[in-house]
Amino acid sequence: MAMAVAQEQQQRAGASASSPPRIRILDSAVVRPSPLPSGSAPPECSLPLTFFDIFWLSVPPVERLFLYRLAPDADVPAILSNLKTSLSQAVRVFYPLAGRLRLTPGTSNRYELYYRPGDGVAFTVAEYDAATAGGVDDDIDGLATDDPREVARIAPLVPPLPAGGAVLALQATLLPGRRGLAVGVTVHHAACDGSGSTHFLHTWAAATCARADAPSPPRPVIDRSLLADPRGLYDVFCRPAPATTADGEMVFFKAPADQLLATFTLSKDDVQRVKDAVAAEAARRGVAPPRCTSLVATLGFVWSCYLRAKDDTKAMATSAARTGGDRARACLLFPVDHRSRMKPPLPDNYLGNCIGPALCLAPREEVAAAGAGGLFSSCAAVAAAINEAASGIGTSSMDAWGDRIIGVASSIGMLSVAGSPRFRVYDLDLGFGRPEKVDIVSVAKTGAVAVAESRHSAGGMEVGVSLPRDGMDRFHKCFADAIAAGQNQS
Known part of the structure; x- marks a missing residue:
């Protein structure tokens, strides 16, 4: 070997x-x-x-x-x-x-x-x-x-x-x-x-x-x-195993030749501004605010920026055609740990998989809207998906996990999430200090975004994004504009 x-x-x-x-x-x-x-x-x-x-x-x-x-x-x-x-x-x-x-x-x-x-x-x-x-x-x-x-x-x-x-x-x-x-x-x-x-x-x-x-x-x-x-x-x-080469190596996707990988950071104050904007927009609409944790705020913020950075006109037209003229929808897929929800609960240190999908579906134009309106729509969808994922454990909704993901991915596409701030990757001292940087390189193949705790500031979050150069330029602008807008509103 x-x-x-x-x-x-x-x-x-x-x-x-x-x-x-x-x-x-x-x-x-x-x-x-x-x-x-x-x-x-x-x-x-x-x-x-x-x-x-x-x-x-x-x-x-x-x-x-x-x-x-x-x-x-x-x-x-x-x-x-x-x-x-x-x-x-x-x-x-x-x-x-x-x-x-x-x-x-x-x-x-x-x-x-x-x-x-x-x-x-x-x-x-x-x-x-x-x-x-x-x-x-x-x-x-x-x-x-x-x-x-x-x-x-x-x-x-x-x-x-x-x-x-x-x-x-x-x-x-x-x-x-x-x-x-x-x-x-x-x-x-x-x-x-x-x-x-x-x-x-x-x-x-x-x-x-x-x-x-x-x-x-x-x-x-x-x-x-x-x-x-x-x-x-x-x-x-259980679905067919991935293809293999003659020597038995599994064949997976390869990253495009022009793919880039970059990291975008939200400080603790940036995350709080997202939470405040969502709460203020809920009050303006006269509705109860969603449960907006730091992770919910981060995912909602990045999802909204990501959609805004894409060619929305083309994407919405394609999505509408696929769904028979319905309003174009967007999807975010992220993992939820269910160890504590199993009956009986699994130990936190159980070695294996115990995560299920949280699937956010929302009107694309609402999530991609700039300002508090887009943040409210995206964060509300993320919070609702967490509630749905938690309440579905042990019910018939689990049977449809795979088919639902495949159906959504083939009809409207999705943005997925890897990693978690709970993993404390920046605490990994191998005897010569904490890491200067941690990346999930495989997001370049899967198209996911990677989430971790910020190495720059306590309470902040960092997100790894992999896109071709032109897409990276658009995302960078959308992200910077959204951060600046939040700072100007505070």
């Missing part, structure tokens, strides 16, 4: 003869779980995919990139060695992530996460080739910026999943001048959701620091039997 990872990394690093490799592979290893106190490896296990897991089988893996600044006197060999050793300790606790997805033997549509002693996680060490690096834009300052960056510059910093059903891969890349370190993490969503994958990362971080005064994260709960399926939703959600 290590050789397959190295070959795939070299192919990703160099796109063509005229575009030489920009990174050089230094080491490609398989990191196995460190031994248990008894001296043995974790036991063989087969975790059957639940109905929450199977929902994600055909979705592209989640690719996160953590960019760290290194001190001028940093002992780089010691840092890399510590990352590898501590990874082995974290994988011991999360040993199913060292396994692979496979069809359960003797079945045609039952999948499982299978681990056996000897399995491990692909861990690649690389560095930018000084002779082919793109200059200052490829150092820590150029990469850890909010400004638009070409996805092609970032993509080699996240590893592919090895062929054969692997669900986790990691890569540490030294940036030019060894002033920075990029840590790329790729996780197959069918193995666990964002809560589980970031729980693993925080466990890895705790192992790298190993401070006596630092509390260790709780151990994951590895028990899929906790999630019953009385409605038979596994068979409802």
Whole structure:
């Protein structure tokens, strides 16, 4: 498996003869779980995919990139060695992530996460080739910026999943001048959701620091039997697996060549201004205000800006034609964690998927309207979708999740959301400080927007957006205009 990872990394690093490799592979290893106190490896296990897991089988893996600044006197060999050793300790606790997805033997549509002693996680060490690096834009300052960056510059910093059903891969890349370190993490969503994958990362971080005064994260709960399926939703959600290449690698979307990735930040005050504008507009209309949390305010704000940045005339005409002349609608899709809503509730540290879709549908022209009117419509729709998602758990509405998403996506399109501020990605200290920047690179393939806590200000939010250059310019203008308008109204 290590050789397959190295070959795939070299192919990703160099796109063509005229575009030489920009990174050089230094080491490609398989990191196995460190031994248990008894001296043995974790036991063989087969975790059957639940109905929450199977929902994600055909979705592209989640690719996160953590960019760290290194001190001028940093002992780089010691840092890399510590990352590898501590990874082995974290994988011991999360040993199913060292396994692979496979069809359960003797079945045609039952999948499982299978681990056996000897399995491990692909861990690649690389560095930018000084002779082919793109200059200052490829150092820590150029990469850890909010400004638009070409996805092609970032993509080699996240590893592919090895062929054969692997669900986790990691890569540490030294940036030019060894002033920075990029840590790329790729996780197959069918193995666990964002809560589980970031729980693993925080466990890895705790192992790298190993401070006596630092509390260790709780151990994951590895028990899929906790999630019953009385409605038979596994068979409802199970769809054909993604296509594979000759060597078994899953085939997913690729980002367009001109795709950019940028980050937009709302300060705590910006978020509060959105909440105030929504409350004032509700009072003006004489209606009860929606429950406008910081997340609701952020999603509503970004959704409204995103629609305004698009070619609304063309989009509305297309949507109206598809829906038989009805008013054009817009859709926002985002995940909701249901651990506390299951009967019985699942532990917060349950390792697996337990998220369902919240589907916002609203008139496009209302959501895209500038000012308080657009913010009220978008935030009200987001709040209503959360209520609908929460109240639908355990009811027949769950049966229609997949068909409803596919139907909406094919008829009017949708904007989806990845990440959560609850994951605390900027607390991920791997022994040499907090990250300078965190990106979900895979949004360039899925068309989603990424949400996280702001690294600039407490209580703020940051949103990663991936668009072609002209679309990015329009979104930037809409976002800046909306922020300025809110500040002028306060």
